[in-house]
Amino acid sequence: MPTSTDLPLLCPVCSGQLVFSDANAGGSTAPGQHRLACTSGHSFDAARQGYFNLLVGKGTAFEADTAGMVEARFNFLGHAHYRRLAEAVAAAVVPCISEERAVVLDSGTGTGHYLRVLLDTAAAQGRPVSAVGLDISKFALRRAARLNPEAVNLVWDVWQPLPLANRSVDAVTVVFAPRNPPEFARVLRPTGRLVVVTPRDGHLAEIAAMTGMLAIEEGKDVRLAAAMGRHFDLEASSDVDIPLALTRPEAADLAFMGPAGHHLERREIVERLEDRAEPVRTEAKFRLLVFRPKNVAAA
Known part of the structure; x- marks a missing residue:
């Protein structure tokens, strides 16, 4: 359960402040749980x-990741294949957080692996931070809650108003997840930062060709810039490239854990990889973008 119970959470029904209470007071939950x-x-x-x-x-209406997709992601990230990316996200976020009562929102937290590295990095630098992890998939949050028990992990739809108070968050991280710029701008403090990670052209191209993974949409960077432009200014952009040498099961997990998992069965992916020599080589290509809120002085 979360180690910090003093968080700027809002009730999704009435927008009043949500606080932790004794779950046993009403007798409806087991000892040790919270409400x-x-x-x-x-x-x-x-x-x-x-x-x-x-x-x-x-x-x-958003399609949540299935239990199978979440298991594949948990297995793949658990082998630290994307550790370098997680460290880059942490390096972008930790310098931005306040020294006292810092709060980070991980929107689309998934299995919680990126948030785990961020929390560990902040703690190692003596900068404790409270965290909220949002995801639409209850299967993902089951994993995230175990990996990040000190965070508050919430099933939520990012397209709805976020259950967080205005100007209450030091940083928002969005790693391969949907983006709601107006809401991110609303909950960020004036000195806060939004860190977004997206795939670049050529991302996992070799495995995509083998397995039928969806290609990166053309013009995605342009659409991202347009969506962010009303609420944010781009402060920094960097690329993270990770060469991968995988076993066939790892390659199958990598393909199935993403959007391909919504239209392909894992067995289909495994069959397409069964004749491939190991290691299966490909390269992950990411872009890490840091945005600051626009027109803070006038807000």
């Missing part, structure tokens, strides 16, 4: 695995 509740009486019990589901109403 988030507001003064209007809306409450959300922690799932057995440690995350909270704040989704209310009709739900979301």
Whole structure:
């Protein structure tokens, strides 16, 4: 369960402040669990695995990652293949956080591996930080809550208003996840930063050709710049390239853990790789972008 219970969380029903309360007071949850509740009486019990589901109403049209996709991602990232990327994200974020009561939002936290490295990096530098991890997939948050028990892990749809107070967050990280620029700008403090990671042209090209992974959309960088331009100014951009030499099961996990997992069965990917010699070689190509809120003085 989270080590920090003083976070700027908002009730998704009434927008009142959400605070941690004694889950056993009402007798509806097991000992050791927690509940988030507001003064209007809306409450959300922690799932057995440690995350909270704040989704209310009709739900979301966004397609969540399946249990199989999440397992593939957990296995692949657990072997530290993308460790260099996680360290680059942490290096971009940690200098931006405040020295006291720092808060980081990991939007689209997935299995929590990138946030784990960020939290460890901040702690090693003597800069403790509270963290909120959002994801639409309950399967992902089951993993994230175990990996990052000190964070508050929430099932949430990033296209809805974020359950966080205005100007309450030092940094927002978005690694291969949907982006909601107006909401990110709203929750960021004036000195805050938004760190976005996207794939570049040629990302995993060799494995994509073997397995039927979706290609990188043309013009994606232009659309990203246009979407961010109303709310953010680009402060820095850097590329992270990671050569990969994988076993066939690792290559299958890599293909299945992304968008291909929504339209291909894992067995299909495994079959397409079964005649390939090991190691299966490819290169991951990422772009890391750091944005600062626009027109802070006038906001």
